[in-house]
Amino acid sequence: MTKALAKTLAALLAAMAGAVLALNGSRVLHASTRVLVASVVTSAALAAITTIGSAWGEWRGRRLAERRELAAISLEAVAWAIVDQVGHGLDYRDLGVAAYRLRRRWWWPFGTRLVRVERVRPSRRPVASHVSWRPGKGVIGACVAKGEVVAVDVAQMYRDLGSPTEQEWESVPAEIRQGLSYAEYLDVRDKYAVVVAAPIIDDAGPSATVVGCVALDGPEGRFADLQSDEVLGLLNFTASTLLHQVR
DSSP: OHHHHHHHHHHHHHHEEEEEHHHHHHSOOOOOEEEEEEEHHHHHHHHHHHHHHHHHHHHHHHHHHHHHHHHHHHHHHHHHHHHHHTTTOOGGGOOOOEEEEEEETTTTTEEEEEEEEEEEEOSSOOOOOOOOOOTTHHHHHHHHHHHHHHEEEEHHHHHHOOOOOOHTTTTTTTHHTTTHHHHHHHHTTTTTTTEEEEEEEEEESSSSSEEEEEEEEETTHHHHHHHHHHHHHHHHHHHHHHHHHOO
């Protein structure tokens, strides 16, 4: 939205500057020297900004594509490793693994959200939710906010909860609501069964900082298997390998 507004404003300024120069050239408008200079400078500046922006966007697009490709390799590898580790009939097609990174809103320094870097989701898993995740919201939000592994048997939790109305939802304990609105709860309640999230931590500075997370979701009845020490070890290892892809 903000990019669209910025582009619209730039286009309007360029059009105004061009119109002033054209009208002055055809002697329809007798602009002052100051106005003419401002129009020329505006046109030149906007042309330069457009060229630089295009080059920057192209470079950033290539960089993001490389990051996504590397992340996809790591996520596919950990999914297969989890299948091998758990065994007992666990099917790769029943797993979903995703990497998220924290992104700050440039116009509001205190507002952060979780942006998906890459996701590996075989065809047997349901479609993704439409929730805008942030620290403190959902399992992945809790993981990032706490800076530790969070594992939840979502299917069992919602089964025990029943089918609350919108009014009753406000009285549900906070640890079950997980920061979700009632509409968001309806969106996710039938899409996830078991969710395990491990934080991606950057400890290169003077203090460790959570910069994202790796999230695993699996089929119902696999909560004990997917929160075993071996699986958590695989997720934590993957989180460390993905650090450069989410920073």
